[in-house]
Amino acid sequence: MKVRFNRKQLCIPYAAFLILFVILPLLVIIYYAFTNGEGQFTFDNLVAFFSSTNTIGTLIYSFALAITTTLCCLAIAYPTAYILARSGFRKKYVLLLLFIMPMWINFTLRITALKEILTAIEGNIAAYPFINSVIGMTYDFLPFMILPLYTSLLKLDKNLLEAAQDLGANKLRVFMRVTLPLSVPGIISGITMVLLPSMTNYVVLDMLYNSTYIMGSLIGSYFNGFEWHSGSMISLILLVIIFIITLVTNRFSDKDDNGGREVIL
Amino acid sequence: MKKFAPVLWLCIVLCFIYVPILLLAVYSFTDATTVGAGINGFSFENYINLFANEELRDMILGTIALALVSATIATILGTLGAVGGFYSKKLTKSMLHSANQIPVVNADIVTGFSICVLLIVLLGVNKDTFIPLGVGHVVLCAPFVYLSVLPKLKQMDNNLYEAALDLGASPAQALFRVVLPQLVPGILSGFMLAVTLSLDDYFITTYTKPSTFDTISTYVVNATKGGQTEIKTALWALSTLIFLIVVVVVILMNATSSKRRKENKNAEI
Known part of the structure; x- marks a missing residue:
């Protein structure tokens, strides 16, 4: 029997791939999170996480670091994106490329460069672990914040701004009441690009001699100790956090959004 | 005077972004071992080391090979998925x-860890086969290829496919000769994105790689823990080279895309 070719069938390999290597691993993570070494069902891993002051401290430190980094990125990226998008410069697109080009340089090499500079300025960089980590993460993630902000500010309808001005609003009022609310999707998309990686990217901390753990470091240390069940529980907790962030941000974000990670051609 | 403040702001941000990279680039051409030290003389020692050292060379070639292979697989899978799904x-x-x-x-770290638990811990796949590593990188890249191809499918005129069928093409022919050529820009940008994602990845690689294999990311992280200054300064050279490659690629792409835009404009007229 000859099977007739149908273009719908083309998605079968990819669908199978996603089920096998995206959905199945997550199910396995959930299974491992709630079992022990003997394969028995247990809440021990969950209880262990929430009853230890160390791990709770790690969770709080992660949030503190991630939120500080996100705010720093936003504070630097918003004015930058605003100036770039609203400038009369003829080839503002080229100017934007200058700001997001570091995205394509390996982040470990960029952090190496930053580390050398910080060492030259501060001497012993281990003396300022939190500040250096924030600087490192901001340096790493800034392009990912600039891009979505630029995109949403560029889309802004100039007529609305002129209308607001004609109706008597001063510049500050136009910004607060028109520009800022309309750029919320860009802000949200930028926040999701920065918040999550800065909770998990422990390599930046390691390279800048910050020995405090963040959520990602826990997974790293459980991986090195072959403690798959505890590591799975941390992954599951991160998944829940990601799920909550996605639920909240989905209400604000644009539909056709691939999270700012687009290549510009 | 009105325009002075915004320009100053942009310059400050550009300094923050580029001073570390450029200073490292300058020092990569010297014999200094720390940035900020006095420069005694210029040398290409670091660049020679980068290619003479077998370990470094293997690591760079391995990273590139991994990126190209996994991006190719991801592009095929992601494109088929987007077309079929559409x-x-x-x-x-x-x-x-x-x-x-x-x-x-x-988070990449969760993706990497979950693939490690499924393939290596539960199913006992040998890390040295590169299968977990390859799977991990394709999982990382394919979704972005899918997302790059999808908009091109939405923009496409669906009547063209029907017209090809009416003119006697088989569904497969219509797909490959009519639909696919229109998706090429999306497929290409998806492939480029896949390559850059794979090159930049640290977490998925760490959790799935064979113990003797290193990519640039994992190698650099290990090197910062070790104290070998020769390796350290050779990596400065690598950083500078990658920076130059990125600059050249960005300029080339920008040149070709603005040319294409002009051609499109002419065609419309």
Whole structure:
């Protein structure tokens, strides 16, 4: 029997791939999170996480670091994106490329460069672990914040701004009441690009001699100790956090959004 | 005077972004071993080391090979997925789309760890076969290829496919000769994105790689823990080279895309 070719069938390999290597691993993570070494069902891993002051401290430190980094990125990226998008410069697109080009340089090499500079300025960089980590993460993630902000500010309808001005609003009022609310999707998309990686990217901390753990470091240390069940529980907790962030941000974000990670051609 | 403040702000941000990279580039051409030290003389020692040292050379070539192979597989899978999903029923389409979003929003570290637990711990796949590493990188890249191809499918005129069928083409012919050529820009940008994602990845690589294999990311992280200054300064050279390559690629792409835009404009007229 000859099977007739149908273009719908083309998605079968990819669908199978996603089920096998995206959905199945997550199910396995959930299974491992709630079992022990003997394969028995247990809440021990969950209880262990929430009853230890160390791990709770790690969770709080992660949030503190991630939120500080996100705010720093936003504070630097918003004015930058605003100036770039609203400038009369003829080839503002080229100017934007200058700001997001570091995205394509390996982040470990960029952090190496930053580390050398910080060492030259501060001497012993281990003396300022939190500040250096924030600087490192901001340096790493800034392009990912600039891009979505630029995109949403560029889309802004100039007529609305002129209308607001004609109706008597001063510049500050136009910004607060028109520009800022309309750029919320860009802000949200930028926040999701920065918040999550800065909770998990422990390599930046390691390279800048910050020995405090963040959520990602826990997974790293459980991986090195072959403690798959505890590591799975941390992954599951991160998944829940990601799920909550996605639920909240989905209400604000644009539909056709691939999270700012687009290549510009 | 009005325009002075914004320009100053942009300059400050550019300094923050580029001073570390450029200073490292300058020092990579010297014999100094720390940035900020006095420069005694210029030398190409670091660049010679980068290519003479077998370990470094293997690591660079390995990273590039991994990126090209996994990006190619990801591009094929992601494109097929996007085309097939686009023409499927609504339910299949939305399920495929949701599953595709999982690795996009998920943290890389969780993606890497979960693949490690499934393949290496549960199924006992040998790390040295490169299968877990390859799977991990394709999971990382394919969803972004899918997302790059999808908009091109939406823009496409669906009547063209029907017209090809009416003119006697088989469905497969219509797909490959009519639909696929129109998706090429999306496929290409998806491939480029896949390559850059794979090159930049640290977490998925660490959790799935064979113990003797290193990519640039894992190698650099290990090197910063070790104290070998020769390796350290050779990596400065690598950083500078990558920076130059990125600059050249960005300029080339910008040149070709503005040329293409002009051609499109002429064609419309």
